[in-house]
Amino acid sequence: MRKACEFYTAAGFRLSEYIAPADTFDLRGAFLQRKGNPHDIVFFNGAGPRLHHFAFLAPEVHHLLNACDIAGELGYGASVERGPGRHGPGHAMYVYMRDPDGHRVELFNTHYQIMDIENEPVAWDPSDHKISFPWGLPARQAWFDEATPFEGGAIREPQMKPKPLTLESYLAK
Numbered sequence: 001m002r003k004a005c006e007f008y009t010a011a012g013f014r015l016s017e018y019i020a021p022a023d024t025f026d027l028r029g030a031f032l033q034r035k036g037n038p039h040d041i042v043f044f045n046g047a048g049p050r051l052h053h054f055a056f057l058a059p060e061v062h063h064l065l066n067a068c069d070i071a072g073e074l075g076y077g078a079s080v081e082r083g084p085g086r087h088g089p090g091h092a093m094y095v096y097m098r099d100p101d102g103h104r105v106e107l108f109n110t111h112y113q114i115m116d117i118e119n120e121p122v123a124w125d126p127s128d129h130k131i132s133f134p135w136g137l138p139a140r141q142a143w144f145d146e147a148t149p150f151e152g153g154a155i156r157e158p159q160m161k162p163k164p165l166t167l168e169s170y171l172a173k
Contacts, residue, residue, distance in 0.1 A: 050147035
């Protein structure tokens with residue numbers, strides 16, 4: 001993940017937010033931007049390289065709910081994988097769905113702007129679950145494990161395997 005961040009920052013991207021344990025820079029997630037919004041590309045430590053999801057901005061919360069209703073009306077209700085909910089980092093409302101090919105798609109709202117290039121990146125501590133999950137339940141383990149591999153790319157495991165709070169571990173408590 002560090003190599004990807006170095007590559008993109010050398011290309012002019014700026015780090016806007018990152019996820020790392022408190023008082024460290026042991027990156028678990030990095031949000032990079034070029035256009036003044038919080039992120040144009042995001043990296044997380046995990047097996048890869050793989051595409052976890054791609055995202056589209058939905059201007060208002062009711063658009064997320066409407067997308068879920070339409071998915072249900074068209075017989076795709078089971079493709080709504082996670083949400084609606086609220087992200088901790090960035091605080092955007094979201095819903096994740098699978099497209100007919102099985103790729104994960106996020107619809108989200110609430111892009112804030114980063115206008116001052118002197119702003120320091122916002123740090124998020126992954127162990128603070130009140131920040132990670134402001135409300136609602138955590139994602140299923142499959143949400144963390146499943147992603148689309150890149151054709152011809154060998155998938156490598158990270159040196160430190162992530163251990164996110166999952167729905168399964170949350171319910172086991």
